Amino acid sequence: MTWIVTGGAGYIGAHVVHLLRERHRVVVFDDLSGGRLDRLPEDVPVVKGSVTDESELARLFDHYHPDGVIHLAARKVASESVLDPGLYEQVNVGGVERLLAAMRRAGIGKLLFASSAAVYGDSGRRPVRERRSRLPVNPYGRTKCEAEDLIAAASGPGLRALTFRQFNVVGAGPHPFATDTSVSSLLPAIFQAVGGGPGLVVRGRDFGTRDGTAVRDYLHVADVARAYVRGVDHLSERLPRAARNQVVNLGSGAGTSVLDLVKLVSQVTGLDVPHRDGPARPGDAAEVVAAVGRARRLRLHPTRSLAEAVASAWKSWQKHQ
Numbered sequence: 001m002t003w004i005v006t007g008g009a010g011y012i013g014a015h016v017v018h019l020l021r022e023r024h025r026v027v028v029f030d031d032l033s034g035g036r037l038d039r040l041p042e043d044v045p046v047v048k049g050s051v052t053d054e055s056e057l058a059r060l061f062d063h064y065h066p067d068g069v070i071h072l073a074a075r076k077v078a079s080e081s082v083l084d085p086g087l088y089e090q091v092n093v094g095g096v097e098r099l100l101a102a103m104r105r106a107g108i109g110k111l112l113f114a115s116s117a118a119v120y121g122d123s124g125r126r127p128v129r130e131r132r133s134r135l136p137v138n139p140y141g142r143t144k145c146e147a148e149d150l151i152a153a154a155s156g157p158g159l160r161a162l163t164f165r166q167f168n169v170v171g172a173g174p175h176p177f178a179t180d181t182s183v184s185s186l187l188p189a190i191f192q193a194v195g196g197g198p199g200l201v202v203r204g205r206d207f208g209t210r211d212g213t214a215v216r217d218y219l220h221v222a223d224v225a226r227a228y229v230r231g232v233d234h235l236s237e238r239l240p241r242a243a244r245n246q247v248v249n250l251g252s253g254a255g256t257s258v259l260d261l262v263k264l265v266s267q268v269t270g271l272d273v274p275h276r277d278g279p280a281r282p283g284d285a286a287e288v289v290a291a292v293g294r295a296r297r298l299r300l301h302p303t304r305s306l307a308e309a310v311a312s313a314w315k316s317w318q319k320h321q
Contacts (some may be wrong), residue, residue, distance in 0.1 A: 002027065003232060005097070006072030006295070008044075008053055009035025012166075015045055015173050015225040016070060020232065028098075029057075029062050030073065036121040039178065046141025051095035056108045057102035068235060070228060071099060074144075078118060078283040080265030081140035092143035093150070100154045109298075110160050110235045112228060116144045117167045117217065117251065117288050127217075127291035130165070130247045139284030148247070155245035162231050167217040167251035167290050168290030169224050171309030172316035175271045178315035187310070190262060191317045194271045195318045202258050207287070213258035214280075215287040217251040222304035224250060230300055252302050259311075268310045291302055 001024045006241050008028030009014045010181075013035065020026050020042055028046045037046060045064075049056035051073050077080065081088040103111065118141030119134040137141045148163055155161045170187050172179040181188055193200040205212040225249055256264075263275045295301040 001025065001068070001230075001236070002064055002208070003068050003070060004064065004066045005070045005072060006030065007035065007071075009037060009040055010041075010072060012181070012221060012224060013072045014039035014175070015178065015221050016072070016228045017041070017295055018173060019177050019225040020070075023229065024232065027060075028067065031058055034182075039224070040177070041175075043204055048190050051099050052091060053060065054102050057099060058105065061102060061106035064244065066108060067321040068112070069099065069103060069108060069233065070095070070105070070112040070114075070232075072114045074114065074139065078138045078140045079107060079281040080143040081138050081143070081183070085139035088139050088143045091292055092140070093146045096147040096150050100150060104143045104154070104158065107158075109158055111151065112235065113147070113161060115140065115148055115163050115165045115247075117165055117249075117290065118285075119145050119148065119165060120288055122285045123288040125287070126250070127289045129291040130249055130294055137285050140198055140283070150223060151229040152245050159244070160235050162235055163245075164227065164231065164250045164320075165247060165290075166224065167249070167288070169221050169304075170218050170313055171222060171304070172218040172312045173198050173222055173225070176236055178221070178312050179320065182250060186258065186261060187313055190265050193274050194265065194269055200262065200275035201273055201278035202283065205277050207280070209257060209287050210260050211261045214284055214309045215255040215257045215289065216266045217254065217273065218256055218306050218309065219250065219252045219291040219302045220312070222303055222312075227295075227300040230298070234298065247296060248294050248300055249290040249292055249293055250300065252293060252306070253290055254290040254306075255287060255289040264307060264310055265314070268307060269314055281304060
């Protein structure tokens with residue numbers, strides 16, 4: 001089988017590509033605005049292009065004749081989406097609209113879509129189930145809701161879709177440049193502070209959580225990659241009509257606050273994390289944690305601990321800084 005991975009040169013995408021290529025032919029489609037070619041195996045074809053260009057997608061599908069698409073390409077920074085909601089609408093919604101149109105014309109019937117926990121907004125103290133109402137608190141989350149709706153409307157006899165609502169992905173695999181280096185992500189910011197860079201700014205201390213800092217659900221990127229490979233298998237099975245469009249949380253089921261993560265990094269590295277308080281970022285939810293019952297039933301739940309994820313990320317960070 002041949003699978004296209006959009007955004008395959010990104011942090012998560014590269015992990016998916018490395019694991020998926022062990023069992024299938026993989027082609028990466030990426031505009032390289034945030035991706036890195038040195039994350040990818042040399043034998044994986046890379047086509048540079050944008051999911052917002054339907055003609056580029058048509059040429060890609062016509063050349064490679066894929067069996068399915070894993071769609072990871074997106075804008076994903078909540079605070080940026082507040083400043084430029086139009087960009088998020090263009091890429092995250094318009095990109096899915098054009099991707100679905102190109103897949104329909106090419107007769108491609110399988111789609112694995114990367115959505116986000118941002119569709120839920122604040123979960124409060126209870127983990128959120130997939131059937132809970134979506135109440136996003138920022139434009140990023142709203143665009144993911146719109147994209148999910150487009151996929152649900154397109155699903156049917158000609159399209160089987162599986163949507164993963166990803167929570168906070170951390171950690172690194174064994175291949176080169178495998179760690180997340182995004183300045184908008186919390187763990188890289190902590191590592192920068194540990195390594196003598198700018199001290200960490202804790203964005204918000206009055207969220208109404210147990211220590212006043214934002215609480216998130218973290219899982220190892222290796223578990224996320226494994227879930228995508230299992231998702232490919234799942235879409236290849238004979239599915240009942242009701243299972244043609246499924247939504248599954250990818251999370252650990254445990255909440256970790258910013259200060260919890262700071263403490264864990266200090267324990268893993270043996271180093272202090274210089275930090276100070278600052279204002280909350282626009283569009284940040286207070287707490288969001290996954291209910292993982294559905295993922296467990298489909299054998300998509302994580303098996304690695306947050307401490308393992310942090311240790312793997314730190315090892316990769318030290319190697320490539």
